[in-house]
Amino acid sequence: MVTPTGSGPLAGRVPAGVSVFPMGDAHRPDRWNAVRMARLFRRLRPDIVHTRNWTCIDAIIGARLAGVPAVIHGEHGREAADPEGRNRRRQQIRRLLSPFVSEFVTVSRDLARWLVEQVRIPARKVRTIYNGVDTERYAPGDRAAARRTLGIPADWSVAGTVGRLDPVKDQIGLLRAFARANKGRHALVIAGDGPARPQLETAVRELGLRDSVRLLGERDDVPLVLRALDVFVLSSIGEGISNAILEAMASGLPVIATGVGGNVELVRDGLTGCLIEPRRPELLADALTAYFDDPARAAAHGAAGRSRAAEEFGLERMLAGYVALYGRHVALGARP
Template identity: 45%
Template sequence: MQTPPTVDASAAPPLIAHIIHRLDIGGLENGLVNLINRMPPERYRHAIVCMKDYTDFSRRIQRDDVTLHALHKREGNDLAIHGRLWRLLRQLRPAIVHTRNMATLEMQTTAALAGVRCRVHGEHGWDIGDLDGSRAKNRWLRRLFRPFVSQYIVLSQHQRDYLAKRIGVPATRINHICNGVDTQRFHPVPRNQATALPPGFAPPGTLVIGTVMRMQPVKAPGILVDSFLSLLDQEPAARERLRLVMIGDGPLLPELRERIVTAGAMDLAWLPGARDDIPDLLRALDLFVLPSLAEGICNTILEAMASGLPVVATRVGGNPDLVVEGETGQLIAASSAEALTAALRQYLREPSLIRAQGNGARTRAEQEFSLDTMVKRYLSVYDRLLSPPSP
């Protein structure tokens, strides 16, 4: 845990304490780091409070005035963590506490008891065990802690509707702010300039289908493998023209590799595990696919769009907020290898769609999902909370 720097509270910008489960590789964490790095330092200071701990991912924070704090929560019901958080908040004295997702929602009460008047809660996605928010216990908990939350921030229209209709949150307390993407870091280049794939893996004329995900059940990577293998069987020229790239680690990775090996297609697929050169890898793809069962707002979809790739994604969560059917990609039913196979077959047979929809995806990313737009919207919520009440 870092010791908070000594500052003159009367002169320093207000402090925001961001409470998250753990600072590690992930979409929520990436969005938080982007927000902090892009926010003007004269507007707000930041502290990141991790219920568990933080990893080397914290090195992506580009500001030297951000403090990191690990509460080392034990597995299960660790009641003592409330005391540790209360003492830390009394020491930090933030103007705003911002919790994120169900894992930290109950800390809204601890922040209130510590005297933090302005409290924000972000809904960034669904739990693996509750893919649509229908679990009775989670609905009850959200309603229980609802009075302690000053303002909610949701990433998708789906989550906005859920809070309003299922949890009973007034519309005046819900703010819809989509994640932003760094369109300078993620950008397209001509395919023949992309060198991140293994030498000889994708010769000219091949269609490289790719994804970046955590290889776990909620992301449904097996659906993509099923569709790829089906196309190899159904399309006579597919073995010469198709390649599959699946980037990411996770518990399902060994099983996915084994299935491809068993099908005799490992020379047509590349599953290297986790990588840190994602921008270069995306630029080496032709088509991005995300067959997930549930999503909030998926950062990798935004990164693929900014890289000039058409996106095939399931019609779940916030995906329809990002992908415009027929203009930047396709939306398909979840859990359907048949629907995904049909979509991939269309791109294989009509390669002109790739360029047209890829250009549309890049334009949409630049116009609708810039980091500057995201930061302005967060600043608006924070500023409004700290503004004196109207007469």
């Protein structure tokens, strides 16, 4: 595994036996980064280099300069600054690099369509492998105990979200929607951190929600946070595929999500949750109220969502997809 720094929140989750090669000072956003990566790849001699998203695009060039037999490029979501993927320059660079990529892998059919129809990558080079969720770690549990941990009364109706606090996630819109739906004895939980936190703190004060909103910050106990909820909400204006939605479904929660990106491939409207237009807090407020007022419907949608997560988005299914992908390319061009 080649990383920019070798540190960060995922460093402690790398399995034993996996070698990590931090680029350190050698990783700089300049035209020579591909050359530096080529030097590393010549030393490592991999059969496959798998790059991910725009920030690793120069590794495609580095891998080919080093003579790596196969290069797989993954698209896991568009950039936060360009949620609809309309940046012409980045489209052109992806298209120019396409001949050097053995196969493109997306985590949603929406991203696959974008690559084919807008970026104009040949369809034969694009496949989709959905992200998987650990349905043992993310599962329904003791809701009352989870609420005690978070300081929320057991008999309140609780909505929540998990994710980076960023304008593309539109948590400000979620706060405005919750302010409309809040009739007392309701709570909103927001787990995560990011650049939009100051704006959210201001909005909580201005909307008079100090007693009912919990800004939890970054958490390492997300399964517990989800067990405290009655309904999960994702208010993003753009998504690739949402791991947070998958985790909420596995946790047995109904999901209210904006109908953008891969969200529509996860949430079955009216069966496992509710899809709404983005940037429409009044519609989000109506969806929240509908679940708050009908706990039986919320429970039924949550149960259906968990079944769907286990049957269609389990970790084993995702792993099988990548094992087959890598195996095919190793067979085609492995080093002697």
